[in-house]
Amino acid sequence: MSALRFVDLPSPFPFRRGGAIRGARIAYETWGTLAATRDNAVLILTGLSPGAHAASSPDDPSLGWWEEMIGPGRPIDTNRWFVICVNSLGSCKGSTGPASIDPATGRPYGPDFPDLSIEDIAAAAWEVVAALGIERLAAVIGPSMGGMTAQALALLRPEACPHLVLISSAPHAEPFALAVRSLQREAIRLDPDWNAGRYTVDRGPIHGMRLARKLGVMTYRSPAEWKERFGRARIDQPGKAPFDREFQIETYLESHAQRFVGSFDPNSYLWLSRAMDWFDLAEHGGTVEAAYQRMAVRRALVIGVETDILFPLAQQEEIAEGLRLAGAAVDFVALPSIQGHDAFLVDFRRFAPPIARFFRSIG
Amino acid sequence: MSALRFVDLPSPFPFRRGGAIRGARIAYETWGTLAATRDNAVLILTGLSPGAHAASSPDDPSLGWWEEMIGPGRPIDTNRWFVICVNSLGSCKGSTGPASIDPATGRPYGPDFPDLSIEDIAAAAWEVVAALGIERLAAVIGPSMGGMTAQALALLRPEACPHLVLISSAPHAEPFALAVRSLQREAIRLDPDWNAGRYTVDRGPIHGMRLARKLGVMTYRSPAEWKERFGRARIDQPGKAPFDREFQIETYLESHAQRFVGSFDPNSYLWLSRAMDWFDLAEHGGTVEAAYQRMAVRRALVIGVETDILFPLAQQEEIAEGLRLAGAAVDFVALPSIQGHDAFLVDFRRFAPPIARFFRSIG
Numbered sequence A, B: 001m002s003a004l005r006f007v008d009l010p011s012p013f014p015f016r017r018g019g020a021i022r023g024a025r026i027a028y029e030t031w032g033t034l035a036a037t038r039d040n041a042v043l044i045l046t047g048l049s050p051g052a053h054a055a056s057s058p059d060d061p062s063l064g065w066w067e068e069m070i071g072p073g074r075p076i077d078t079n080r081w082f083v084i085c086v087n088s089l090g091s092c093k094g095s096t097g098p099a100s101i102d103p104a105t106g107r108p109y110g111p112d113f114p115d116l117s118i119e120d121i122a123a124a125a126w127e128v129v130a131a132l133g134i135e136r137l138a139a140v141i142g143p144s145m146g147g148m149t150a151q152a153l154a155l156l157r158p159e160a161c162p163h164l165v166l167i168s169s170a171p172h173a174e175p176f177a178l179a180v181r182s183l184q185r186e187a188i189r190l191d192p193d194w195n196a197g198r199y200t201v202d203r204g205p206i207h208g209m210r211l212a213r214k215l216g217v218m219t220y221r222s223p224a225e226w227k228e229r230f231g232r233a234r235i236d237q238p239g240k241a242p243f244d245r246e247f248q249i250e251t252y253l254e255s256h257a258q259r260f261v262g263s264f265d266p267n268s269y270l271w272l273s274r275a276m277d278w279f280d281l282a283e284h285g286g287t288v289e290a291a292y293q294r295m296a297v298r299r300a301l302v303i304g305v306e307t308d309i310l311f312p313l314a315q316q317e318e319i320a321e322g323l324r325l326a327g328a329a330v331d332f333v334a335l336p337s338i339q340g341h342d343a344f345l346v347d348f349r350r351f352a353p354p355i356a357r358f359f360r361s362i363g
Helices: A118-131 A145-156 A175-190 A192-197 A206-220 A223-229 A248-261 A266-278 A288-294 A313-325 A340-346 A348-362 B118-131 B145-156 B175-190 B192-197 B206-220 B223-229 B248-261 B266-278 B288-294 B313-325 B340-346 B348-362
Strands: A005-008 A025-031 A041-045 A082-086 A139-143 A163-167 A299-305 A329-335 B005-008 B025-031 B041-045 B082-086 B139-143 B163-167 B299-305 B329-335
Touching: A005 A118, A025 A118, A041 A118, A041 A145, A082 A118, A118 A145, A118 A266, A139 A145, A139 A348, A145 A163, A145 A266, A145 A288, A163 A313, A163 A348, A175 A192, A175 A206, A175 A266, A175 B206, A175 B223, A175 B248, A192 A206, A192 A266, A206 A248, A206 A266, A206 A340, A206 B175, A223 B175, A248 B175, A288 A313, A299 A313, A299 A340, A299 A348, A313 A329, A329 A348, A340 A348, B005 B118, B025 B118, B041 B118, B041 B145, B082 B118, B118 B145, B118 B266, B139 B145, B139 B348, B145 B163, B145 B266, B145 B288, B163 B313, B163 B348, B175 B192, B175 B206, B175 B266, B192 B206, B192 B266, B206 B248, B206 B266, B206 B340, B288 B313, B299 B313, B299 B340, B299 B348, B313 B329, B329 B348, B340 B348
Parallel strands: A041 A082, A041 A139, A139 A163, A163 A299, A299 A329, B041 B082, B041 B139, B139 B163, B163 B299, B299 B329
Antiparallel strands: A005 A025, A025 A082, B005 B025, B025 B082
16 A cells, blocks of 8 residues: 655756756655645655655555654644655655656666756655645755755745754765765675666665665764664674674664665665765855855754764754854754664654644744 | 884694684884893784884884884883884784785685684784793783784783773774674675685775775764865866766775775785674673783773774773773873874874873883
8 A cells, every 4th residue: 555646747857967857756645634725734855765655644554754753643743734745856765766767768767867966856846845736835844865955945945935844954964974975875886786877676786785774874873872772792693604794783784784775776875865965055155154044944943963973963053053043043952862863763752842842833 | 125023923823713823923113222121112002904114213214104103202212112013913014814825725814814813913912022032011002903902912911011001992892883894894795806705916805995994984083074174175177977086085085995905905804803893801801890800000091082983982981990990000081183093193292292191100
């Protein structure tokens, strides 16, 4: 069962850095009911890997990636709000991306997919909002990469984005994050089965993807969490080959990697990863501060996590300060979660209260 | 020109985890003059990759990896001390390691090199000390992996190690460091040219080594340093191929990787990396605290760096506390360097004073 719906993008749909695609579409899901006045819509823009299935629904009762946050009586209360979550342009969870068939050739775009930017993802997400007849969003929520997309949308459609919730995001990537993603992409590209992007479904760069995902997980969590969860605990039955996994932390990484390899397209990963590196709010107005002035944010919630090494807390402070200087009322919340960048996916005890409070304040 | 000298290990030289090698040797260099009383010897044990060339000398005027720290009037003053630096057993800078010829077969040990432990490296280093007729060291200095080796030596020869200088080291690795090294080894092993350890000199796992080294450099430095040095600066003439390097941080990592690939044996890297993962002071007495009780350290300097993510400051505090509980007089110094784990190699302004002070105190 799937609750996915689709909106066709204008055809051709032009990309910011050149090129265009035809016959493209964006997948999304919704929860709650759009008010007759169409003023209760909340748009969720996702991190790199999740799809549009943020929460369960009658059409798809499987648990979503933000299940505890969305629903009747939950922090994003679907008795009050009409919640939309879109799968990013360039992803592989229903929206058009490098793994989609190029109508011009009848084969996957692969390396011919245009250079993707965060601004393109925002523009495509807006097409879903517009197709639903919504002119102004009650709120836009973006964790991680989704926070970059949310900021891009607030620049593209300032009047439609008065209220932002930005979680563990950034106005642009700093060099440590650039290095992590560059290395992840290199691991995939070095895998001979990547084949310059022209792999087949049954023979893709799985080794490169495993390395990339493990490196990702290492930057999504925190050393403190792992020390608490795993310490130096060994596997009960380690393999017998030299250098086989021996510590539980190695098994944890491997199981994360295995799950990811089977569920995410390598080219989508490359294109989205590079889009994050390229994104720079300073390109909109000359400086990061000027970019915030070009938005029309009235109220914002900015949440960061002290142990996040990929989107560090200092960047959340930078966002909060930039929005404040631009005249927004900003709640800045620094959480002591030990789950690092991923805390918004798991530490609901800490994340639920400020998000619930924010939605009550705009409700 | 080389200042390397060699000491033959007892043959066979048995390994802690089983196996033995024959006809093995350890490379070392020295600076200063051994006193007639043989009581002024300072032993330096290195991190994973450096060789014995810690400083220049008449026989080898090229700069060493700790040049500013060793010499007449320098913090480790060669007018006073006879300084020895050994290349670790298992390395490839003169000491016997996986790339060395196995006399039994006439070809490199490769995957037949016995499982290496930090304790083996310490035992082999001790053979150099003994061959020089030294029964008691004035001090043992160990940064990073060398600090693990120094602690292993202080357990193996307590009476010979009354004074320790431990820098950015650990009583055992925590799961984040285990994860980093596991991933580095996986990148090398996944490279088809690793060939289960039976590669040739002209065709080795260079891609895997490049990935491993880049990941290493990412954990040796700090996000704060890179933000200051590189920010989001672009390369002047980026490559034209898709996903070519574009940011200066990517070029920095690539140049580090290129230098390393040409100068370090992949199997040595694997064997030393795993030795670090295996090392656990708690194996000597049941707990880390008990292990310190088995040493006979009278005075120690323990230095950590606030931005070190690989051997975090909390582990330096653990070492200092363990030594204190065992009766040692401990100077614990936490440095605010922004160069992370590698700070001891570059931030001499901060590292020189406490080290100079320590050597005056035992002088």
